[in-house]
Amino acid sequence: MATHHDILEQLTTAVAVVESGPGANFRVTYLNQSAQALFGLSASRAVGQSLGALVADDHASARVLRSVLATGAPFTKREVALRVAPGSARVNYSISPLSDNELLVEFERVDRIIRIDKDERHASLQETVRKLARGLAHEIKNPLGGIRGAAQLLERQLADNEREYTSIIMAEADRLRNLVDRILGPSNLPTFGKVNIHHVIERVVALAQAQSRTAVAFVRDYDPSVPEIDADFEQLVQATLNVVNNAMVALDEVPAAAIRLRTRVVRQFTIGATRHRLVVNMDCIDNGPGVPADIAPRIFYPMISGRPDGSGLGLAITQTILARHNGLVECESERGRTVFSFYLPVRQSPAMATPDGPDGQAREDERNGA
Numbered sequence: 001m002a003t004h005h006d007i008l009e010q011l012t013t014a015v016a017v018v019e020s021g022p023g024a025n026f027r028v029t030y031l032n033q034s035a036q037a038l039f040g041l042s043a044s045r046a047v048g049q050s051l052g053a054l055v056a057d058d059h060a061s062a063r064v065l066r067s068v069l070a071t072g073a074p075f076t077k078r079e080v081a082l083r084v085a086p087g088s089a090r091v092n093y094s095i096s097p098l099s100d101n102e103l104l105v106e107f108e109r110v111d112r113i114i115r116i117d118k119d120e121r122h123a124s125l126q127e128t129v130r131k132l133a134r135g136l137a138h139e140i141k142n143p144l145g146g147i148r149g150a151a152q153l154l155e156r157q158l159a160d161n162e163r164e165y166t167s168i169i170m171a172e173a174d175r176l177r178n179l180v181d182r183i184l185g186p187s188n189l190p191t192f193g194k195v196n197i198h199h200v201i202e203r204v205v206a207l208a209q210a211q212s213r214t215a216v217a218f219v220r221d222y223d224p225s226v227p228e229i230d231a232d233f234e235q236l237v238q239a240t241l242n243v244v245n246n247a248m249v250a251l252d253e254v255p256a257a258a259i260r261l262r263t264r265v266v267r268q269f270t271i272g273a274t275r276h277r278l279v280v281n282m283d284c285i286d287n288g289p290g291v292p293a294d295i296a297p298r299i300f301y302p303m304i305s306g307r308p309d310g311s312g313l314g315l316a317i318t319q320t321i322l323a324r325h326n327g328l329v330e331c332e333s334e335r336g337r338t339v340f341s342f343y344l345p346v347r348q349s350p351a352m353a354t355p356d357g358p359d360g361q362a363r364e365d366e367r368n369g370a
Contacts, residue, residue, distance in 0.1 A: 037267040190232035242314035250288035
């Protein structure tokens, strides 16, 4: 017969069980997988700690918990900070009796809800931008093709010493066409295979060091338990290289410049409207001046750059690649610490292979030559 622990383990809600012990102390006796991911603690490390050691709230005191057991009246607190969660996290939490000496504590991460809402609005805006870019691409590329064709015909009528001008026209037409293609993002859809994210990072580091003269220390912080993911190796290299190259440019005049590349496994993580049991997280962390505040909300849009000589396409391409992998890229930045975070599902849904799946529009665009 299943115990309540067996049942709680199947929940996607973060749940803890707190038990009244000797001396009226309340200690954690159980955390399900979702709660372990929320707090960044294994069950073995959490068990035995007081609830107050996990939650920064006076209502998690032994006196209040005894009252809940005695009266059977549950209570809920909103927007409470967690003490031990990785990064900054706030939760709503509810406490209710589970047995004569046990309490059930349920956690709902508030910043996760806010982030999901932000991601949905961001995805909607990105889709609007992508459709606009696709429409503009057709409007621009069609006359460019006519200009190039006319230049070719004219070239045949000119003497050899006059063809320099038609060559310039054709070269500039080609340059503008290539620029439009770059704005549209990668033209090839991902070819999924088993990929080790650490192999991706090592390729990127080798490429970045070969291409740059900036003296940057690369610090690896790898989790060896990270599983292989379903991904396109070359496209992930491109997405990661775009972020690392930006970091190296930002670090050009920073003393003791360093880029930390960190990998972790995250459980029960929501991307868009889909909750994934397991995702791989890769962070690129630099100690540069940070993203300018005036462009921070728009850094993943095409043609947005913090550098006078920047094209503003690298991060837009990265976002497109991550979206085609059903993943997510986020950025948190302040002076001295900028973090670009990739979140990638370990397994891709078979729906990706159908025109009606998440990438269906991209497949239709490719068939139509957009």
